[in-house]
Amino acid sequence: MLIRIPKGWEIPDAARYNNFYEFSSDKDDVYLKVEKFSVRPWTIEISGLVEKPITFDPDDLLRLMPMEERLYRHRCVEAWAMAVPWTGFPMKAFIDTVRPLSKARFIRFTTFHPARRSNPFTWNAPWPYTEGLTMEEAVNPLTMLVTGIYGHPLPKQHGAPLRLVVPWKYGYKSIKSIVRIEFTEQRPRTFWNTVIPEEYDFPANVNPEVPHPRWSQATEKMIGTGERRPTLLYNGYEKYVAHLYA
Numbered sequence: 001m002l003i004r005i006p007k008g009w010e011i012p013d014a015a016r017y018n019n020f021y022e023f024s025s026d027k028d029d030v031y032l033k034v035e036k037f038s039v040r041p042w043t044i045e046i047s048g049l050v051e052k053p054i055t056f057d058p059d060d061l062l063r064l065m066p067m068e069e070r071l072y073r074h075r076c077v078e079a080w081a082m083a084v085p086w087t088g089f090p091m092k093a094f095i096d097t098v099r100p101l102s103k104a105r106f107i108r109f110t111t112f113h114p115a116r117r118s119n120p121f122t123w124n125a126p127w128p129y130t131e132g133l134t135m136e137e138a139v140n141p142l143t144m145l146v147t148g149i150y151g152h153p154l155p156k157q158h159g160a161p162l163r164l165v166v167p168w169k170y171g172y173k174s175i176k177s178i179v180r181i182e183f184t185e186q187r188p189r190t191f192w193n194t195v196i197p198e199e200y201d202f203p204a205n206v207n208p209e210v211p212h213p214r215w216s217q218a219t220e221k222m223i224g225t226g227e228r229r230p231t232l233l234y235n236g237y238e239k240y241v242a243h244l245y246a
């Protein structure tokens with residue numbers, strides 16, 4: 001099911017300020033450009049180092065997973081931030097269900113190829129968008145696979161039908177509209193780390209003391225109010241994740 005925004009209903013700021021380069025390199029028109037894109041039927045393939053490679057319909061997955069709502073900080077590498085209530089389930093519950101082999105050390109996530117859109121955006125980049133996590137990061141209790149926001153099914157601009165959310169990392173790790181989840185032994189190549197490796201590293205952990213080569217990460221701008229606030233180490237989730245990098 002997709003959200004239909006009723007006339008007169010105010011669209012949350014989060015739904016009109018999006019990074020989704022398959023549709024646009026601007027943030028304020030993604031929600032308009034996704035309109036003709038169809039997210040049903042949709043399949044997600046589980047492959048690589050896993051006991052049972054399968055392809056499933058995301059709607060079937062929802063019935064099996066322990067759904068919950070969580071309010072998370074959401075911090076983009078571009079130094080804008082917001083807090084967002086996501087609906088989804090812990091990535092660990094999903095991993096326990098698909099049973100990766102003990103050799104699996106990383107997970108690679110892939111989005112649909114932009115050629116699947118009706119009028120592809122022509123930026124020549126290493127499509128499709130991919131991202132990756134270590135297994136330890138993926139099973140951390142904070143890591144979620146997400147199907148909803150603000151109590152509604154995920155709108156297309158936020159990555160329907162299924163996206164990743166890793167709240168202690170810059171937003172580019174939180175890949176949208178996933179079509180494949182692959183368990184690997186080697187660290188996978190990822191989209192932004194391939195396009196500009198010196199600006200977008202693989203771990204992408206939020207850190208106020210490590211500036212981006214072109215701007216400071218010491219503060220962040222809240223979308224909606226415009227307020228500037230100090231950036232927090234691991235986006236405020238230090239207690240839950242610092243041990244992963246000790």
Ligand code: MTE
Pocket residue numbers: 014017018019020021022074075076077111129157158159170171172173174175176177
């Ligand atoms: N996933 C895909 N497939 N394509 C993208 O361009 N942008 C990333 C991430 N996931 C992106 C993506 C970036 S840079 C950010 S900050 C977040 O999505 C933004 O998520 P939001 O639009 O839901 O706030």
